[in-house]
Amino acid sequence: xxxxxxxxxxxxxxxxxxxxGIVKAVDGVDFEVYPGETLGIVGxxxxxxxxxxxxxxRLLDPNGEIIEGSQIIFEGKNLLELSDxxxxxxxxxxxxxxxxxxxxxxxxxxxxxxxxxxxxxxxxDVSKTEARKMAIEMLQKVGIPEPEKRIDEYPHELSGxxxxxxxxxxxxxxxxxxxxxxxxxTALDVTIQAQILELMKELxxxxxxxxxxxxHDVGVIAENAxxxxxxxxxxxxxxxxxxxxxxxxxxxxxxxxxxxxxxLDIEQERLYNIPGIVPDPLHFPPxxxxxxxxxxxxxxxxxxxxPLYEVNKEHFSRCFYYQKVEEAQKLKKAGESA
Amino acid sequence: xxxxxxxxxxxxxxxxxxxxxxIFSFTQILGPEKLLSAYVNPNVFDKLSNEELDxxxxxxxxxxxxxxxxxxxxxxxxxxxxxWSVTAKQPVAQAIKERIPYTIELALYAIIPVIGVGxxxxxxxxxxxxxxxxxxxxxxxxxxxSLPDFVFGLIVLMIFYSALGWFPPGTMSAWAEEIxxxxxxxxxxxxxxxxxxxxxxxxxxxxxxxxxxxPILTISWLWWAYLLRITRSSMLEVLGKEYVRTARAKxxxxxxxxxxxxxxxxMIPVVTVAGAMVIGLLAGTVIVEVIFNRIGMGRxxxxxxxxxxxxxxxxxxxxxxxxxxxxxxxxxxxxxxLDPRIRLG
Amino acid sequence: MNTExxxxxxxxxxxxxxxxxxxxxTFFIIVAIFAPLISPPINPMFPDENGNPMKLDNPYxxxxxxxxxxxxxxxxxxxxxxxxxxxxxxxxVWGTRTAFKIGLIVVTASTFFGIxxxxxxxxxxxxxDEVLMRITDVFLSIPFLLAAMVLTTILGSGLDKVMIAxxxxxxxxxxxxxxxxxxxxxxxxxxxxxxxLGIKNYIIILRHILxxxxxxxxxxxxxxxxxxxxxxxxxxxxxxxxxxxYADWGSMLNYTRNYIxxxxxxxxxxxxxxxxxxxxxxxxxxxxxxxxxxxxxxFDPKLK
Numbered sequence: 001x002x003x004x005x006x007x008x009x010x011x012x013x014x015x016x017x018x019x020x021g022i023v024k025a026v027d028g029v030d031f032e033v034y035p036g037e038t039l040g041i042v043g044x045x046x047x048x049x050x051x052x053x054x055x056x057x058r059l060l061d062p063n064g065e066i067i068e069g070s071q072i073i074f075e076g077k078n079l080l081e082l083s084d085x086x087x088x089x090x091x092x093x094x095x096x097x098x099x100x101x102x103x104x105x106x107x108x109x110x111x112x113x114x115x116x117x118x119x120x121x122x123x124x125d126v127s128k129t130e131a132r133k134m135a136i137e138m139l140q141k142v143g144i145p146e147p148e149k150r151i152d153e154y155p156h157e158l159s160g161x162x163x164x165x166x167x168x169x170x171x172x173x174x175x176x177x178x179x180x181x182x183x184x185x186t187a188l189d190v191t192i193q194a195q196i197l198e199l200m201k202e203l204x205x206x207x208x209x210x211x212x213x214x215x216h217d218v219g220v221i222a223e224n225a226x227x228x229x230x231x232x233x234x235x236x237x238x239x240x241x242x243x244x245x246x247x248x249x250x251x252x253x254x255x256x257x258x259x260x261x262x263x264l265d266i267e268q269e270r271l272y273n274i275p276g277i278v279p280d281p282l283h284f285p286p287x288x289x290x291x292x293x294x295x296x297x298x299x300x301x302x303x304x305x306x307p308l309y310e311v312n313k314e315h316f317s318r319c320f321y322y323q324k325v326e327e328a329q330k331l332k333k334a335g336e337s338a
Numbered sequence: 339x340x341x342x343x344x345x346x347x348x349x350x351x352x353x354x355x356x357x358x359x360x361i362f363s364f365t366q367i368l369g370p371e372k373l374l375s376a377y378v379n380p381n382v383f384d385k386l387s388n389e390e391l392d393x394x395x396x397x398x399x400x401x402x403x404x405x406x407x408x409x410x411x412x413x414x415x416x417x418x419x420x421x422w423s424v425t426a427k428q429p430v431a432q433a434i435k436e437r438i439p440y441t442i443e444l445a446l447y448a449i450i451p452v453i454g455v456g457x458x459x460x461x462x463x464x465x466x467x468x469x470x471x472x473x474x475x476x477x478x479x480x481x482x483x484s485l486p487d488f489v490f491g492l493i494v495l496m497i498f499y500s501a502l503g504w505f506p507p508g509t510m511s512a513w514a515e516e517i518x519x520x521x522x523x524x525x526x527x528x529x530x531x532x533x534x535x536x537x538x539x540x541x542x543x544x545x546x547x548x549x550x551x552x553p554i555l556t557i558s559w560l561w562w563a564y565l566l567r568i569t570r571s572s573m574l575e576v577l578g579k580e581y582v583r584t585a586r587a588k589x590x591x592x593x594x595x596x597x598x599x600x601x602x603x604x605m606i607p608v609v610t611v612a613g614a615m616v617i618g619l620l621a622g623t624v625i626v627e628v629i630f631n632r633i634g635m636g637r638x639x640x641x642x643x644x645x646x647x648x649x650x651x652x653x654x655x656x657x658x659x660x661x662x663x664x665x666x667x668x669x670x671x672x673x674x675x676l677d678p679r680i681r682l683g
Numbered sequence: 684m685n686t687e688x689x690x691x692x693x694x695x696x697x698x699x700x701x702x703x704x705x706x707x708x709t710f711f712i713i714v715a716i717f718a719p720l721i722s723p724p725i726n727p728m729f730p731d732e733n734g735n736p737m738k739l740d741n742p743y744x745x746x747x748x749x750x751x752x753x754x755x756x757x758x759x760x761x762x763x764x765x766x767x768x769x770x771x772x773x774x775x776v777w778g779t780r781t782a783f784k785i786g787l788i789v790v791t792a793s794t795f796f797g798i799x800x801x802x803x804x805x806x807x808x809x810x811x812d813e814v815l816m817r818i819t820d821v822f823l824s825i826p827f828l829l830a831a832m833v834l835t836t837i838l839g840s841g842l843d844k845v846m847i848a849x850x851x852x853x854x855x856x857x858x859x860x861x862x863x864x865x866x867x868x869x870x871x872x873x874x875x876x877x878x879x880l881g882i883k884n885y886i887i888i889l890r891h892i893l894x895x896x897x898x899x900x901x902x903x904x905x906x907x908x909x910x911x912x913x914x915x916x917x918x919x920x921x922x923x924x925x926x927x928x929y930a931d932w933g934s935m936l937n938y939t940r941n942y943i944x945x946x947x948x949x950x951x952x953x954x955x956x957x958x959x960x961x962x963x964x965x966x967x968x969x970x971x972x973x974x975x976x977x978x979x980x981x982f983d984p985k986l987k
Contacts, residue, residue, distance in 0.1 A: 019697075059586050061578075062467075084592075092589035099580055107581040108679060109602045119588045154678040170588070356821035361830075364837050480700070484969035486913040488920045489936065489961040496943045501951050621828035625917055629940075640921055643832045651833050659824045 005032035013067035027234040040225030048234035096171035100183035102163035106155040113151035161192035233289030240315035250317035370400035421649030439528035460569025482563025491629040616665035704973025777930030797857025805865030864896035906975030909968040
């Protein structure tokens with residue numbers, strides 16, 4: 001099935017110019033998002049996943065720059081070539097975004113209603129009364145009880161889960177084609193996390209929008225994403241559809257990441273942790289960025305950056321030794337079943 | 339909200355009670371003879387013999403314990419009698435009543451441009467961070483913030499009066515004073531520049547303004563710098579907040595991001611420091627009225643203090659403290675109005 | 684800690700306004716220390732038996748070097764000019780010492796009282812806190828300049844009276860800050876633990892609470908110093924502080940007021956009489972403001 005992608009990110013490089021030097025937060029990232037699907041981007045903090053999303057929105061801090069040669073193509077238009085005003089019309093209307101901390105992401109001095117209505121009035125040709133009606137509808141849709149009353153409340157008067165619902169209502173009020181959710185549930189309690197993710201799934205079905213779900217939580221990815229991009233050190237390490245990735249990961253980093261998940265099927269003394277720490281983005285090691293923490297790394301990995309190998313159909317891995325990873329997995333599985 | 343305001347206003351007399359008690363007890367360091375000047379025009383008592391003086395001290399109970407005298411004074415205050423001012427040669431209440439409009443005129447003309455332009459420049463500096471405008475505004479702010487008002491006032495006088503002859507010291511020119519004192523000049527508000535307009539006397543209005551510009555410049559310079567600095571740093575902090583990014587992510591135009599989403603939040607800390615500004619402006623009126631030789635509460639207070647005119651001092655303290663307390667109350671109300679997270683009560 | 688300190692220092696010395704502040708302050712400290720060398724406290728008008736100039740008993744009283752009271756423009760012997768027969772440079776140099784004296788004494792004493800009152804209020808809480816804070820409110824309800832002005836005259840004018848008055852009305856901000864900090868620290872685990880162990884109150888205050896609250900107080904004290912020097916100078920300017928002829932910037936400016944209108948035909952003829960004491964004062968205050976600002980950024984970004 002050959003679908004046309006909604007969003008294509010090509011060779012995206014985003015650098016930050018800091019006092020201590022250049023931080024290559026995103027360093028040559030490629031991926032596509034197809035209409036209606038959920039693409040999960042997973043990685044530890046500092047992997048560049050959030051910067052990727054902000055680059056798509058062109059909402060980087062002033063010291064950040066998207067390097068020449070990067071392309072972000074949305075519905076056939078390169079977003080990086082649009083004027084500020086054209087980009088502004090896309091934000092919130094075609095591409096919407098929700099953030100990690102609903103407390104700090106909502107403006108404390110405006111009511112929920114004012115903030116939702118603002119988005120509606122910006123992108124749709126409706127009157128204030130209509131906008132208010134639409135905002136109440138939206139609040140109802142995201143499961144906020146008594147929306148007529150809640151609409152006039154300030155963010156601090158809502159609970160964390162309610163705030164994130166309001167945030168989603170705001171993001172979806174203009175029926176975007178793409179929703180970028182940056183760690184949408186990280187700040188919430190576990191039970192509320194599940195509710196919010198469930199809500200996002202339902203709304204996705206209803207509106208048919210695509211979602212980029214950014215998280216460090218592999219569990220969230222497993223349950224919500226269709227395809228997955230694994231990022232590390234500002235680069236894509238592996239990308240595949242979610243089933244294949246979890247069964248047949250072909251990158252040592254992915255393997256480590258998935259191994260750190262608690263498993264119910266076997267007895268575990270303690271959870272696995274990837275040895276070492278995430279490298280300082282100012283001083284990435286030469287060669288493969290994962291080489292400092294990788295069991296398979298050798299001289300070659302410390303010299304050259306591996307290319308993305310197509311290990312299977314629509315399954316890519318940035319590892320010279322993806323075959324070794326496969327063998328090692330087979331051995332391990334055999335050991336477990338024995 | 340209303341209950342809170344009423345409670346704070348009810349607290350006002352209590353605080354004023356404390357304030358006057360402090361000043362009153364300090365005045366007890368002065369002997370009874372100095373205190374007598376609050377009741378008797380010293381022109382009269384200079385000619386008196388020692389026995390007659392003692393009699394007067396007796397008559398006004400200046401040998402009585404402090405508390406008795408304090409409550410006597412307080413009784414007078416409640417009847418509207420604040421004693422006799424030696425320096426003004428008139429009752430303190432009358433002297434204050436005559437001088438308040440001049441100080442209010444000065445303070446109002448100073449504070450309105452300070453707030454408007456100070457905040458505007460502060461926002462502009464933050465938005466253009468590290469660009470030319472920002473550096474320029476910051477240097478201006480740093481100099482202003484360290485330039486004492488009396489030094490600046492002298493410079494203003496030297497340049498705009500001595501050298502250029504534009505803005506003379508004083509309250510108004512002699513010819514204007516003659517007209518203002520004549521019966522056909524109606525005093526509607528007792529604020530000179532406004533009354534001049536209401537009387538249709540543009541020449542007097544212009545004359546009043548000419549005398550006001552120097553003092554306004556002097557008094558507001560420091561507070562421009564102060565407000566600008568606070569606004570700039572507060573604005574910079576707010577512009578880095580996530581909700582500003584949320585607004586941009588919604589597609590809000592940059593103009594609204596700054597002037598609506600960011601500025602309203604940035605104003606919250608600005609309002610909290612405005613208390614210092616009210617105190618500073620009040621103190622500023624003292625210095626400025628002295629330097630520019632203007633009629634007003636400030637010069638009256640300074641003269642009263644230097645001449646140990648203690649009834650006038652107590653009266654002035656009463657005035658300044660009342661303004662300060664009410665000013666702070668207004669600031670608290672503004673604060674609550676700006677920040678929905680604050681509940682007054 | 685060590686690397687953090689290094690980072691902090693590096694940050695401090697990368698900031699141009701912090702560098703400017705510290706250099707200006709160092710400059711003033713040097714001037715204050717070497718005042719006797721820069722402007723020797725002697726009066727050549729009155730030589731002793733050996734023909735040497737008379738030594739001044741009190742170097743802060745500016746020597747009268749000529750009988751003409753009119754300002755004399757800057758010259759080789761008197762680079763800042765003269766006023767009232769006195770050398771302006773002498774007044775500016777020794778005035779630096781006066782400024783340091785006023786600033787440091789008033790800030791130290793008022794901060795000390797503020798710490799004591801704030802600690803008592805914050806630590807004991809209850810009615811003690813209530814009473815002390817209401818007293819603080821009352822003191823805060825009198826404009827500082829006005830309060831200092833009134834008390835100074837009642838005490839009888841003079842620089843020492845100015846300082847006493849400023850101390851009496853200068854402790855409230857510190858008291859409030861200390862109290863707020865103590866209320867916050869009181870809830871911290873280590874203080875609760877110390878309490879649970881039955882450690883005496885005053886030991887808890889001295890050992891656990893004050894060290895945690897002292898940095899903001901120091902920053903605040905630095906930032907107040909500049910404005911205190913301005914207020915003292917303003918009082919001298921109003922004729923309540925140092926007498927005419929005393930090496931004090933404020934009283935020099937007070938005297939200068941008589942000359943700002945200039946000579947006939949030359950409006951700015953006496954510019955130097957305002958300029959030198961004025962610029963000394965502006966730079967002194969600027970130095971403290973910049974240093975205070977830099978310290979605030981380093982130690983407590985939240986304190987504004």
